Amino acid sequence: MNEFELIAHLTKSLPANDSVVAGAGDDCAVLDLGVPDKLILFKTDAVVEGVHFMRETPPEKIGRKALARCLSDLAAMAGTPTAALVTMALPEKFEVEFVSGIYSGLNALAEKYGVAVVGGETTTNPGRMLISIALLGIVPRGKQILRSGAKVGDAIFVTGELGGSLAGRHLEFEPRLTEARWLAEHFHVHAMMDLSDGLAGDLRHLTAASQVGAVLLKSALPVSRAAKLRARENSRAQPAALAALTDGEDFELLFTVASPDAVKLLDAWKKKFSGLKLSCIGKIVAGEEIHLRDQHGSHQLNAHGYVHFA
């Protein structure tokens, strides 16, 4: 049983109440707590030593990444973050300067996006460090963007470039909060999520939630310089396009809009965010399969994010 199967098993029937607008299965939970014009977004995310960062990672970057991952999930709902709690599980021996460094990195990013850090706790986790962030935010009522709204015929977009994030970007990425809010304000975005596990796997979560399929164009994938460099320098590395599909930790936005809006969106985006690429990478189709088209034809992407290149 992999992570996604386990989560599906555990979240089959969870306790609910009247406050729940969207529960498990999207980037954030959406709650109605009675704010007249707003809904509440609620999210947790953890980073673990040896998995999401290394012991030698500078502490400021660890703290920054821990919060940035959560902010990216809030961006995926077109939300605005409000307050965070920090849970630090520390090994029995640790340097106070290291822990302070984690907070410095985290606090700097919190300041940048107006997030209050309102407490948390420290506890013991013998052997390794784990940092979990709980984040609250708001979204104008009715303006939250779920994964489940994609429609047949939609154009699929992705921000930035994909692949090779582990070369460094995973510690320095910018959560797309500003871009997501602008999208929600100016366009009718049907479905959106952030890319954390790799486009091939993440797109499947979006299409499954929307009960649709998708076709991607290989030549349209925005492959990062880091992924290209690695593919060129190391003949045993996977091809750059495959890296863009499966590396993960991209933390870019994946979203769909009706096809007639696509050109208008690309034009407006270029004017507004000239420093950040926006790529139309394919379209939503009927069915439930995801295909990748290249000069040789169409190949099915499998459920685990890996593509069988013919």
Add this chain to the structure above:
Amino acid sequence: MNEFELIAHLTKSLPANDSVVAGAGDDCAVLDLGVPDKLILFKTDAVVEGVHFMRETPPEKIGRKALARCLSDLAAMAGTPTAALVTMALPEKFEVEFVSGIYSGLNALAEKYGVAVVGGETTTNPGRMLISIALLGIVPRGKQILRSGAKVGDAIFVTGELGGSLAGRHLEFEPRLTEARWLAEHFHVHAMMDLSDGLAGDLRHLTAASQVGAVLLKSALPVSRAAKLRARENSRAQPAALAALTDGEDFELLFTVASPDAVKLLDAWKKKFSGLKLSCIGKIVAGEEIHLRDQHGSHQLNAHGYVHFA
């Protein structure tokens, strides 16, 4: 540097914004997100294998305890819980039945108190299991009870019995949500918190936040049967009264009201909650020291929760 010194160091200057009513340092953070008549309570708490539960602890009890600890913190603010997120950090090898059992225990308690479980995540924590709960709740605006409101002359109360929790109660305690809300509705409670680290240590957090001191009466301490039993059966165990002061994991309410309200409160409590003891254990005094009075005189309680019996 102990846990409390570390937290004090880390929380000296945290990013804030206009939503923060009370940040780090109380049982929950209190936020104003614009609900006309309510404030939002926000809390996280983690349990770690080998620290808060053992590998042989039944999984249902682990899940129950993880949520109950958070609910106890919400009770300490006189709040009502709304929604929880569950973060499970799992070792590389785990039994799906064990993880399902954790959710069963957690979900059953969530149902009992009307809490929606709206998602969370699973991640890897090689070597041991860690479960962190993030909890949201509400409290009528202006009715939240902080640690900082105790006044000189107040009577100090504690619910239930203290000490010996590790004999079993720490896995089965009932968060005092109902009792706390009743208190807030019917009496002017000046300060309140839940007991997690032991009365001697926790009371110090309350008196420090309120800038007052306290005198406890040893004979008034409600010592649990489990603590008495252990003291009687094992000559090397600490005296039962010391266990009640320092064992921790009691998850009872500690609160203060003006002295003239004390008798009325005890009478009303007996009628309302006949199955749960309420004890007046001392009073708030000027200064910053905490003393324990017994037949031999008055002894100072030290900062780490241990009392030097003369």
